[in-house]
Amino acid sequence: MTDAASTVAPLFDDPHWPRAGRWPSALRASESVGVGIIGVPTWRTSLSATGAHATPAAIRAALQRYGTFAPGVDWPSVADFGDVTEPDGDGEAEAVAAVRTAASRAGLVIALGGDNALTYSVALGAWSAGEAGDRVGDAGLITIDAHHDLRDGISNGAPVRRLLEAGLDGRRTVQLGIADFANSAFYDGRAREAGITIVPRGDFEERRLDDIVAQALATGGSAGGPIHVDVDVDACDRSVAPACPASVPGGLSAYQLRRTVRLLARDERVTSLDIAEVDATRDAVDGRTVRLCALVVLEAIAGFAER
Incomplete structure (x- = not known):
């Protein structure tokens, strides 16, 4: 069998069309950047078999299919902090x-997962950065997800509970x-008992996206602390996210996901964002899920630039 990757023609280089993804590694400790990229390839505790640890590299490769131009956006500095070697278990x-x-x-950290277990370590890391120290007490969390992630134990189904x-x-x-x-009714009850605000999938058809985002930011940022955004791509329709084990027909459109991320990233309280639950080894032949993830990265950077 021929290796498909070996038959793909190299990307055409045009000096007048700079590609995304070709940002430097963050090597010098004194450097500050607008946006930092980091890979957190969690996968070992997934409730379903997954190759999600392959996804950060796949997203980085897909980014180079796109440019950095968006009308009115002054592209910020971006640096890649590399991957966490073993983010599961003792590596958390x-x-x-x-x-x-x-x-x-x-100013904004974008973590490339990995299954949804990464949300726990990424949020805690972001909330404990800076001179203020641990800010979990006034922090906020916004998830874009089909699931509550309130299960017991340690898995990709448990980060919100943790x-x-x-x-x-x-x-x-x-x-x-x-x-x-x-x-399930049990986890719905657990969410409501905890005081979590639930915006169901149907609201994305009945309400304006900017209204949904404004509500989320007002709630998550009500104490003035940092907000972490968890982008679980399985919230999307299975037609655009086949590499998500739990994506279902009737989920969010690619546009709805991209636009929601960009609107959220415009808010200065959003200091971190993760992209989760994509198994790059199970993507469609055209790589549509990983390409969507790459565009989510670019929407987040553009939103940051529009602050």
Whole structure:
């Protein structure tokens, strides 16, 4: 069998069309950047078999298919902090420390997952960066996800519950895109008992995106602390996210995901964002899920630039 990757023609280089993804590594500790990229390839505790640890590299490669031009956007400095070597299990502390370092040097950290287990370490790392120290007490969390992620134990189905147990106030937690038939009454009750604001999938058809985002930011940022955004791509329709094990027909459109991320990233309280639940090894032949992830990265950077 021929290796498909070996048959792909190299990308054409045009000096008048700079490509995304060709940003430098963040090597000097004294450097500060607008946006920092870091790979957190969690996968070992996934509830379903996954190759999500291959996704950060796949997203980086897909980024180079796109440019950095968007009308009216003054592109900020971007640096790549590399990957956390082993972010699962005992390696979570390493992941927290690596994200903390990146967040102390960047205005916005974008973490490339990995399954949804990364949200726990990425949020804690970002919330403990800077002179203020640990800010989990006044932090906010906004998830774009079909699921509540409130399961017991340690897995990709548990990061929100773990953050609540670490001190996150459920009243500053907003879950966007929660889907019918993708959760249970038990976890719905757990979310409501914690005071979590639930914005179901149907609201994205009945309400304006900017209204949804304004509500999420007002709730998540009500204490004035940093906000982490968890972008679980399985909130999207399966036609645009086939590499997400739990994506379903009828999810968010690619545009709805991209636009929501850009609107959220415009807010100065949003200091970190993760992209989760994509298994690059199971993507469609055209790589549509990974390409969507690359565009989510670019939308987040553009939103940051529009602050």
